[in-house]
Amino acid sequence: KAGVTQTPRYLIKTRGQQVTLSCSPISGHRSVSWYQQTPGQGLQFLFEYFSETQRNKGNFPGRFSGRQFSNSRSEMNVSTLELGDSALYLCASSLEGSRGYEQYFGPGTRLTVT
Amino acid sequence: SQQGEEDPQALSIQEGENATMNCSYKTSINNLQWYRQNSGRGLVHLILIRSNEREKHSGRLRVTLDTSKKSSSLLITASRAADTASYFCATDARETSGSRLTFGEGTQLTVNP
Numbered sequence: 001k002a003g004v005t006q007t008p009r010y011l012i013k014t015r016g017q018q019v020t021l022s023c024s025p026i027s028g029h030r031s032v033s034w035y036q037q038t039p040g041q042g043l044q045f046l047f048e049y050f051s052e053t054q055r056n057k058g059n060f061p062g063r064f065s066g067r068q069f070s071n072s073r074s075e076m077n078v079s080t081l082e083l084g085d086s087a088l089y090l091c092a093s094s095l096e097g098s099r100g101y102e103q104y105f106g107p108g109t110r111l112t113v114t
Numbered sequence: 115s116q117q118g119e120e121d122p123q124a125l126s127i128q129e130g131e132n133a134t135m136n137c138s139y140k141t142s143i144n145n146l147q148w149y150r151q152n153s154g155r156g157l158v159h160l161i162l163i164r165s166n167e168r169e170k171h172s173g174r175l176r177v178t179l180d181t182s183k184k185s186s187s188l189l190i191t192a193s194r195a196a197d198t199a200s201y202f203c204a205t206d207a208r209e210t211s212g213s214r215l216t217f218g219e220g221t222q223l224t225v226n227p
Contacts, residue, residue, distance in 0.1 A: 004156075033213050043202065043217035055212035090156060094213060102147065103215065105157040 002026065004093050004106035012112045018079040021109045025072050025093030031055075032074040033103065034066060037088040046089075049074050050096075078111075086113045120203060120218040128226050133190045135221040137203030138183075144206045146179055147215070148188050151200045160188075160201075195227045 005024045013019050025032050033056075034046040045058040049068035066076040072093070078085055088110050092103040121136045139146070145164045149157040163170045163179045163186070170177045176189040190197055200222050204215040 031213050033215070035215075035217075042219050043204075045214050045216065048213045050212055056214045058214070088154060092157075092213075092215075102159045102162050103157075103213070104159065105149075107156040108154075110154070 004091060004104050006089075006091055006106035006109050008109060009107065010110045010112075012114060013081050014114050015081055015083060017081050018077060019081060019111060020075055020077045021089055021091075021111075023074045023076075023091035023093075023106060025074070025091075026104055029093035029095055029104070030072055031094045031096055031101075032068055032072060033092045033094075034074070034076050035090045035092065036060075037090060037108075038084075038086070043090075046076065081113045083113050085111065087111060120201075120221045122221060123219065124222045124224070126224040126226065127193055129193060129195055131193055131225075133193050133197070133223055133225070135188045135201050135203075135223070137186045137188070137218050139186075139203075139205045139216070139218075140184065141205070141207045143181070146177075146186050147204045147206070148175075148177060148186075149202045149204060149217075151202065151220075153199075157202065190223075193223075193225045195225050197223060198225045199223060 007022045031050045033048040037043045048056040052068045063079045068074045088108045090108045092105045094101040094103045119138050147162045148160040151157050161172050174191045179186045200220045202220045203218045
């Protein structure tokens, strides 16, 4: 079974631009979650999508948004990029959500904002 | 701030020794999971322990959970150089629906050959 894939793996953007990251979950998984990892704040939850609906949302500004498609693939978008958005963005998929199910993480997208 | 706190922040041992990492959390949980991360890569799931379980084993890994103390420990026995990585605990809070893991700050484990 193929693992979670994320594209692109690396991205360099300038302040003020917007970016879209993509995540393809493991086949059959309906829950996709996104996390931001930075040296200062560690791993922080962004949001979770389940069956095309946002089910949970973390404490991030509205510049961070996401969506999920009918095939469970998910995208997250960050508008008006700031230097502090530089981070490793990880997505994770699971059958139904972390409640009793393990999360499978992708390799991440390394975003650098200059 | 992170719900979980891990102790120690860094641990350096020799190959063959055991490594113990501790995690504390603040709220009631459904389950607690441990993950490994190699140098800025994705997280690899190691083990999940439910709130009604006290101990779980998987190969060289042993996890304990004490919900009264809101703490967990991960023991890696007979460590290998390949175990060098960051280890994170993550909790799934009881009051949330769906998936929302809260991660600890992590323990950086270095196993010297």
